[in-house]
Amino acid sequence: MEAGIEPEDIGQNQEYAGRLEYHGDKKKDCTLKITDLRERDSATYTFRFITDQTRGRYYGDPGVTLTVTGLQVKVTGGHQDKTLTCSTTCTLTDNPTYIWYKNGHKVKEDTSSLDSDSFSDTDSYSCAVKGHEDLHSPAVYGPRNTSVSVSPSGEIVEGSSVTLTCSSDANPPVQSYTWWYKKNGGEHQSMTGPQHVFNQIQSSDTGEYYCVSQNEMGTDRSRTMNMDVKCE
Template sequence: MWTRGEYWKTLTCITTCTLTDNPTYIWYKNGHKVKEDTSSLYSDSFSDADSYSCAVKNHEDHHSPAVCLQVKVTGGHQDKTLTCITTCTLTDNPTYIWYKNGQVVTEKTSLYSVYPNAVDSYFCAVKGHEDLHSPAVYKPKTSVSVSPSGEIVEGSSVTLTCSSDANLPVQSYTWWYKKNGGDYQSMTGPQHVFSQIQSSDTGEYYCQAQNEMGTDRSRTINMDVKYGPRNTSVSVSPSGEIVEDSSVTLTCSSDANPPVDKYTWYKKNGASLTGSENTFLITNINSEDSGEYYCEAESIYGSLNSSSVSVDVQC
């Protein structure tokens, strides 16, 4: 008898022969002895490709049939053919039972044709031995994660990982991404590492995992790379000659994500000026206002000064 656990399975060696007290059981894996114990139980992490049998010590020539049942998948992209394969000793013309999502769907030959989708799983059993059914096969159930979690700051190391819950091995992982509104591009592999991520890496990312049952797509990650102020500059309006008693506006511009939240204005060789907006208005300007002006743009990710501009007031 074979009972299934979440990760491990337990085999029980059952015999109808008359045995002495406390017999010793011998367990075989793929024809090789792996355990000898007085317990009739054997627990292990089982692979679909392995077969197991047991015998009572001193009666090794009367070992049990091997326990091994699995589903082989063949076919194209529209449809798949499932084949129930067993190494157990069976009667002639056994009846195979096919299950979809744990429910019996047909009793027929060892072949079963399906159109797999993202949620359905399939397994098989031999009639009369339903407790020895195969592991389930299904399309990958794909997810994606970002490390470290939280905000992504320019210059840091970021790893995207594509993972999949799939009983059948994943044959390929493909990442699809679209940066700053461009076209989608692809890259392969379960992981993608940005050793020093840049603002140009901002965009949409998702991955696809493929196995013999088909392909599944993860959710889309909108990766937003944060960075401090850069390209800070000052412009003067109106441009050209500045006449005494006119009004002049200085404007501080800076590229930052998130946007700059504080501006500080300075007159060269003087103290900082009043105001924290990105514009600085000088009304009724006079010759004493002539000089070099610059600004400082500041956000939570840093600050950056502009180069200075010259304001020359004509009398």
């Protein structure tokens, strides 16, 4: 164990609630069964026993490392000719049949790859292996619920520090954020990054702002925010 680091008691962790079964005899056997296994259960596990002696706390070092893998949809190709591939590091039987789902509904039985030139930014896609339909991959989908927030909130006064943040729900994660803005009726201009910081905002920064998020599946635009900077 790493010096000074107390391992977590998984029996007290709600993530494991109802999923732990102790099969040991508390003498020579410390067998533990974890049911309904999840990828986030991947960790190094050790047993611990405590005696009534001073400093009588011992760990089964180095423990057992558990790696949990599952199906994953990988996205390749361009915006108009994407390919979705259902992959796993698990060993499967020869030539398994894959089942593809769109928005949770079965759409096709196919090989591990799904080709289409009509994927929608607003739809989600997942896969499973035939015979194990209850074990879906996490869904992949284009950005959604893209929004702009301002910190601090409230009235914006010239000379203050203001941060604009663009956020979005997406899987795979957002690759890029692009801001578009038009100050005082001028032309639209762009800048990149999930945040834009005005260290000393000016009245000339008054204008319309929105952001566009993008991942391998598509793009999504936030609503336009009208920012009004007050003179001191």
